[in-house]
Amino acid sequence: MSEPILLANIGEPDSQTLEKYRSSGGYEGLRRAISDMSPADVVEEVKKSGLRGRGGAGFPTGVKWGFVPKDSSKPRYFICNADESEPGTFKDRLLMEQDPHAVLEGIIIGSYAIGAREAFLYIRGEFADSYRAMAAAIDEAKHASLLGMKILGSSYSLEIHLFRGAGAYICGEETGLMESIEGKRGHPRLKPPFPAAVGLFGCPTNINNVETVANVPLILRKGAPWYAEIGCERNTGPKLYCLSGHVKRPGVYEAPLGVRLHDLIYEHAGGMWRQGLKLKAVIPGGSSTPVLRADESDIDMDFDSVAKAGSLLGSAGVIVMDETACMVDSLLNILKFYAHESCGQCTPCREGCNWLVKIVRSIEDGKGKSADIDLVENVAGNIMGKTICPLGDAVAMPAQSFVRKFRHEFEEHVRLKGCPLKGAH
Amino acid sequence: MISEKTQKKIESIASKLPQRAAAMLSALRLIQDEIGHVPPEEREWLAGKLGVSPAAVEAVLSFYTLFRREPEGKYTIWVCSTLPCALRGCELLMDHLRHALGIREGETSPDRRITLKRAECLGGCDRAPVVQVGEDYHDVLLDLSLGTAKVSFERVEALLEKLT
Numbered sequence A: 001m002s003e004p005i006l007l008a009n010i011g012e013p014d015s016q017t018l019e020k021y022r023s024s025g026g027y028e029g030l031r032r033a034i035s036d037m038s039p040a041d042v043v044e045e046v047k048k049s050g051l052r053g054r055g056g057a058g059f060p061t062g063v064k065w066g067f068v069p070k071d072s073s074k075p076r077y078f079i080c081n082a083d084e085s086e087p088g089t090f091k092d093r094l095l096m097e098q099d100p101h102a103v104l105e106g107i108i109i110g111s112y113a114i115g116a117r118e119a120f121l122y123i124r125g126e127f128a129d130s131y132r133a134m135a136a137a138i139d140e141a142k143h144a145s146l147l148g149m150k151i152l153g154s155s156y157s158l159e160i161h162l163f164r165g166a167g168a169y170i171c172g173e174e175t176g177l178m179e180s181i182e183g184k185r186g187h188p189r190l191k192p193p194f195p196a197a198v199g200l201f202g203c204p205t206n207i208n209n210v211e212t213v214a215n216v217p218l219i220l221r222k223g224a225p226w227y228a229e230i231g232c233e234r235n236t237g238p239k240l241y242c243l244s245g246h247v248k249r250p251g252v253y254e255a256p257l258g259v260r261l262h263d264l265i266y267e268h269a270g271g272m273w274r275q276g277l278k279l280k281a282v283i284p285g286g287s288s289t290p291v292l293r294a295d296e297s298d299i300d301m302d303f304d305s306v307a308k309a310g311s312l313l314g315s316a317g318v319i320v321m322d323e324t325a326c327m328v329d330s331l332l333n334i335l336k337f338y339a340h341e342s343c344g345q346c347t348p349c350r351e352g353c354n355w356l357v358k359i360v361r362s363i364e365d366g367k368g369k370s371a372d373i374d375l376v377e378n379v380a381g382n383i384m385g386k387t388i389c390p391l392g393d394a395v396a397m398p399a400q401s402f403v404r405k406f407r408h409e410f411e412e413h414v415r416l417k418g419c420p421l422k423g424a425h
Numbered sequence B: 001m002i003s004e005k006t007q008k009k010i011e012s013i014a015s016k017l018p019q020r021a022a023a024m025l026s027a028l029r030l031i032q033d034e035i036g037h038v039p040p041e042e043r044e045w046l047a048g049k050l051g052v053s054p055a056a057v058e059a060v061l062s063f064y065t066l067f068r069r070e071p072e073g074k075y076t077i078w079v080c081s082t083l084p085c086a087l088r089g090c091e092l093l094m095d096h097l098r099h100a101l102g103i104r105e106g107e108t109s110p111d112r113r114i115t116l117k118r119a120e121c122l123g124g125c126d127r128a129p130v131v132q133v134g135e136d137y138h139d140v141l142l143d144l145s146l147g148t149a150k151v152s153f154e155r156v157e158a159l160l161e162k163l164t
C-alpha cells in the first residue's frame, strides 16, 4: 500500500485547522497560482496533470475549465458539488470534515482559473459536520487573507457562498443543483446549453466535485509532471475508494487510480466480513453502476479499465456482496431508491422506475412469472438514454446488469415462488 | 411568527446573493430550525420576502425530504435502508425500533417525542447500518457478529433512553 497523498493530513490531530494545513504546504499552491501564474497558465497546468473529475463521469478538469468563456460580459461562477448522495459513496464527507482547507484551496484556485468572483459550495443537507468544518475553514481563510478581498495582496478577490441541500439526490446532478441554489425544485435542465455557457443564474458556470477540487492544490504545489506520474495512463492521480457492504473494514481508502479491485476488497477492507463466506458480486462505482459477478471483478479501478469491464468507476462507491445477498432483493432496494429520487419531469423515468419496483418486488415476493424477468430488461431499455438527465440511466443500468448477470437467481425466485435467501444474513 | 433575529438573518442572506430567491433553502431551514416545521403563515411571509409566489415556496417545500410542513416529534429517528445499510442488517434494526417505540414508520410516538422514518443512503455507509437523530449519525447500533438469531441491540436501547 502506497503512502497517502490526498489523505495525508487525515487522522492527524487538528487536521482541519489552517495552522496544521499550512504546516504541510497548504495554500502554497494558491500562492504559486496567484503570484506566478496567469489564469490561463493554471488551466494549462491542470490540463497537463491529466486530472479527471471525481464526481462520476471522469471528465478532464482542465479541459472543462477551458470551456468557460473568457470574454463574457456576465459574471462567471464556480460551484463545488458536495451533494454526495450516490448510494455507497462517502469520500467527500471525509475530506470536508477532516481536511476542509484542501477543499477550500482547490475552490479558490479553480475560481481564479476561470475568473470567477463568486463561488458556491453546495453541501448535502444531512452533512452537518461537513458544513461546520467548511464554515470554520472559510472564516479562518478570510482572516488570513486567503479569501475575500485582494487575496494574498493580489488584485484577485473571491466570495464564497455556503449552501446546504435539503434531502434530494437529484440535486447532485449539476443543473438540478443550479436550480436548487436558485431556490427552486431540483429539476435538471435540458442540455445544451451547457453550464459553461449558461449555468447558474444564466451565467457561465463551472462545477466540480469535492474530491476533484481537493486534488488541485497538490497539482499546483508539486507540479503537473509530479502528479501525472501517479496512477496509470490517461487515469492519473490518487483516488479515494469507498468500501461498503459485506467487507470486514468498510471505509474510505486511498490508492493510485488503477489499483486492483481485489486489493481494495481483500487488503484494504480486510476481505469478507464473515469467515467462510465467498464473494458473490461487486458494484464498483456507486449503486447506479452495472454490477459485476465475482469472477469478473478482479479488475483495475480506473475510469477506462472499469468501462472496459462493462461497468463504470462512477463515484468509486464499491458495494461488496457475499453469498448471503439476494440479487433480486438487492436490485429491488436500488430501484426503490431511484424511484423515490426521480424528480418526475420525464415520463420514462417517473413511470418506468415505479414499474420496475413493482415487477421486481413481485418476483422477490414469489408472485413473478418468467416473462416478468424479460419485462425488467425491456422497461429498463425504454428508460435508458430517453431522459433529460442521466438518472434514467442510473436506474436502467443496475436493472439490466442484475438481470443479465444473475438471471438464474431471478428464475429461481419464479420457480420456487419466493426468495431462497430470505432472512439469510 | 418567527423571531426578529431569524427574520434579519434571512434578509442578510438574501441581500448578499445574486438573486434574492436563492436564499430559499437557507430561509426554510432557519424557519424550521426555530419552529420545528414550516407553517402556512411563514410560507406566505417568505414568498413576499424573496419576491416569489406562494406557489413557488410550496413547490420547494414539497420537493425536499428534509422540510416539514407539519409538526413532528421532538426527535426524528432516520433509519437508513439503502443497499449498503441493508446488507448489514438495517431491517432488523427497523423492526426493533418499531417494536420498542410501538409505532410504525412515518408515525410519531403518542408522547410526541419521537418520529420514526426511513432514510436513503446518508453517505455514511462505512458505519452501516446508520441511524441519524437530529444532526448526529449513530453507528454500530447492532452487533451482527453474534448471528441473526442473537443480534445485540444494546446500543439502540442506550440511544432510546437518551431520547426519552
Ligand SMILES: Cc1cc2nc3c(=O)[nH]c(=O)nc-3n(C[C@H](O)[C@H](O)[C@H](O)COP(=O)(O)O)c2cc1C
Binding pocket: A052, A053, A054, A055, A056, A057, A058, A059, A061, A064, A081, A082, A083, A084, A085, A086, A169, A170, A171, A172, A173, A174, A175, A207, A208, A209, A210, A212, A213, A389, A390, A391, A394
Ligand atoms: C443523478 C445524478 C446525481 C449526481 N450526484 C452527484 C453528487 O452527489 N456529487 C457529485 O460531485 N456529482 C454528482 N453528479 C455528477 C454531476 O452532475 C457533475 O457531473 C459533477 O459534479 C462534475 O464534477 P467533476 O467534473 O469534478 O467530476 C450526479 C449526476 C447525476 C446524473
Ligand code: FES
Binding pocket: A087, A088, A089, B080, B081, B082, B083, B084, B085, B086, B120, B121, B122, B123, B124, B125, B126, B128, B129, B130
Ligand atoms: S446506505 Fe446507509 S449510509 Fe449509505
